[in-house]
Amino acid sequence: MAPASYTFAAGAEGAWRILDIRPSIGEGLAAASALDIRSGLVEAAPVEVWTLRGVVSNLRYTTAAEAAELDLKQPPLGRPEATRAALLPIRKSPAWWALAQDERRAVYEERSRHTSIGLDYLPRVARRLHHCRDLGEPFDFLTWFEFAPEHEAAFDELLARLRASEEWRYVEREVDIRLRRA
Amino acid sequence: MAPASYTFAAGAEGAWRILDIRPSIGEGLAAASALDIRSGLVEAAPVEVWTLRGVVSNLRYTTAAEAAELDLKQPPLGRPEATRAALLPIRKSPAWWALAQDERRAVYEERSRHTSIGLDYLPRVARRLHHCRDLGEPFDFLTWFEFAPEHEAAFDELLARLRASEEWRYVEREVDIRLRRA
Numbered sequence: 001m002a003p004a005s006y007t008f009a010a011g012a013e014g015a016w017r018i019l020d021i022r023p024s025i026g027e028g029l030a031a032a033s034a035l036d037i038r039s040g041l042v043e044a045a046p047v048e049v050w051t052l053r054g055v056v057s058n059l060r061y062t063t064a065a066e067a068a069e070l071d072l073k074q075p076p077l078g079r080p081e082a083t084r085a086a087l088l089p090i091r092k093s094p095a096w097w098a099l100a101q102d103e104r105r106a107v108y109e110e111r112s113r114h115t116s117i118g119l120d121y122l123p124r125v126a127r128r129l130h131h132c133r134d135l136g137e138p139f140d141f142l143t144w145f146e147f148a149p150e151h152e153a154a155f156d157e158l159l160a161r162l163r164a165s166e167e168w169r170y171v172e173r174e175v176d177i178r179l180r181r182a
Numbered sequence: 183m184a185p186a187s188y189t190f191a192a193g194a195e196g197a198w199r200i201l202d203i204r205p206s207i208g209e210g211l212a213a214a215s216a217l218d219i220r221s222g223l224v225e226a227a228p229v230e231v232w233t234l235r236g237v238v239s240n241l242r243y244t245t246a247a248e249a250a251e252l253d254l255k256q257p258p259l260g261r262p263e264a265t266r267a268a269l270l271p272i273r274k275s276p277a278w279w280a281l282a283q284d285e286r287r288a289v290y291e292e293r294s295r296h297t298s299i300g301l302d303y304l305p306r307v308a309r310r311l312h313h314c315r316d317l318g319e320p321f322d323f324l325t326w327f328e329f330a331p332e333h334e335a336a337f338d339e340l341l342a343r344l345r346a347s348e349e350w351r352y353v354e355r356e357v358d359i360r361l362r363r364a
Contacts, residue, residue: 002318003279041318055316060242064282097185100246105283134237134316136184136223 005055006130007042008087008142010035016085016179024163026091026173035087035179037144041135052089054130054142061108066115073122082126082146086155087177089139096170097133112165121158124151139173149180187237188312189224190269190324192217198267198361206345208273208355217269217361219326223317234271236312236324243290248297255304264308264328268337269359271321278352279315294347303340306333321355331362 010018010029014036021029032049044051059067075082096104108114118127126146133140147155159176162168192200192211196218203211214231226233241249257264278286290296300309308328315322329337341358344350 003316005318055318057316058279058286059283062282063284067282097240100244100249101241101287102245104240131316134185134239134313136187136237 003055003057004039005041005053006142007038007040008035008052008054008144009038009042009044009048010050011045011048015182017182018177018179020176020178022176022178024174024176025171029089029175029177034182035177052132052139052142053135053137054132055135056128057131060131061105062115066109069119070115070122073119075123075126077126077128077144077146079126079146079148081148083181084147084149084152085179085181086145087179088141088143088145088159089173089175089177090141090143090171091139091173092141092170093172107167107170112162112167114162114165114167117158117161117165121151121154124148125155125158185237185239186221187223187235188324189220189222190217190234190236190326191220191224191226191230192232193227193230197364199364200359200361202358202360204358204360206356206358207353211271211357211359216364217359234314234321234324235317235319236314237317238310239313242313243287244297248291251301252297252304255301257305257308259308259310259326259328261308261328261330263330265363266329266331266334267361267363268327269361270323270325270327270341271355271357271359272323272325272353273315273321273355274323274352275354289349289352294344294349296344296347296349299340299343299347303333303336306330307337307340 010032012033014034016035018032018035021031030049041053124147128144130142132142145155192214194215196216198217200214200217203213212231223235244252306329310326312324314324327337
C-alpha cells in the first residue's frame with residue numbers, strides 16, 4: 001500500500017525530449033537532451049545528468065469539496081494530443097515549513113488561490129504532484145504537467161498567476177523545464 | 183535544510199533496553215533486547231533484528247494556536263529523570279489516506295481531540311513524531327515518548343484515550359514497545 005513514486009532521470013535517452021531548462025528562482029539544473037520517467041525511487045545511474053525523485057503522497061491542503069471539483073475536471077496524463085510537458089521542481093523556504101498547518105493553508109488557498117487558479121486551466125492542463133522534501137531531495141515538490149501545444153500559452157499564464165501570488169514569496173528555488181514527447 | 187531523520191535499530195546493543203514488544207493492532211515486531219537510535223536514514227545492518235526509519239517533517243494538522251500551546255508545555259527529550267520510553271510504530275488504513283485534508287483534520291482533532299488529549303499529559307510525557315509513509319517504510323508514523331517511571335500509568339491512560347477515539351478506527355497496525363535507558 002506504499003504510495004506511488006517516480007524517478008525523473010535527465011540524460012541522453014528518454015520518452016520526452018527536453019526543449020528548455022530555465023532557472024526561474026535560484027540555481028538551475030544542468031542541460032540534458034532527454035528525460036526518462038521511471039516508476040519507483042530509482043538510484044541515479046552514472047550516465048544520467050541529474051535525477052530527481054518524488055512520491056505521490058496524500059492531499060496536504062485540498063478540502064473534500066475542492067477534491068470533488070478537481071476529480072470532475074482534471075484530465076489523466078498520457079492523452080495523445082498532450083505532446084508538450086513541463087516539469088517544475090520547487091523548493092520552499094524554511095519560513096514556509098515553520099508555519100503551522102492553518103497558516104500554510106491560508107497562504108496557499110485563502111490568499112493565493114492556488115487550487116482555484118489551477119481549476120481555471122482544466123481540462124487543458126493535466127498534472128501530477130510529487131512530494132520529495134522528506135526524502136532528503138534537493139527540491140520539496142516536482143510537478144509534472146502535460147498539455148497540447150496550443151495550450152502552452154494558457155499554461156504560461158497559469159504559472160504567471162501563481163508566481164505573482166503570496167505563496168511564491170516562500171519559493172526559494174524553482175526550475176522551469178519544457179519538453180515534447182519524443 | 184533537509185528535515186532531521188532518525189533510524190531505530192533493534193538488536194543486541196543500544197542506549198535503550200527493550201522491556202516489551204506488544205502487538206496492539208495487527209502484526210507485531212520480532213523480539214530484540216536493545217534499541218539504538220541513530221541520526222539519519224541509515225540502512226539496516228545484517229546484525230539488526232529490525233530497523234525502522236522516519237523523518238521529523240513539518241506539522242500536518244496542528245494550528246498556530248495549538249503549536250504555541252504545545253511549545254509552552256512540551257518538554258525536551260533527554261531529561262535525566264525520563265528513564266522510561268515507548269516507541270509506537272503505527273500504520274493507518276488506505277481509507278484514512280484517501281480522505282481530504284479537512285476530513286482528516288476533523289477526525290484527528292475536532293472529533294478525536296488528539297492534540298487536546300496529548301496536552302493533558304504535558305510536561306510529563308516528552309514526544310517526537312517521525313513520518314515514514316512516503317519513505318516506503320512498513321509504518322506511516324513512529325512516535326517516540328520519554329517519561330519518568332512514575333508517569334508510565336499516565337502514559338498508559340493517554341494511549342487508552344487515543345485508542346478509544348474515532349481516529350484509531352483508521353489504525354490498521356500498531357506495535358507498543360516499552361523501554362528503559364540502558
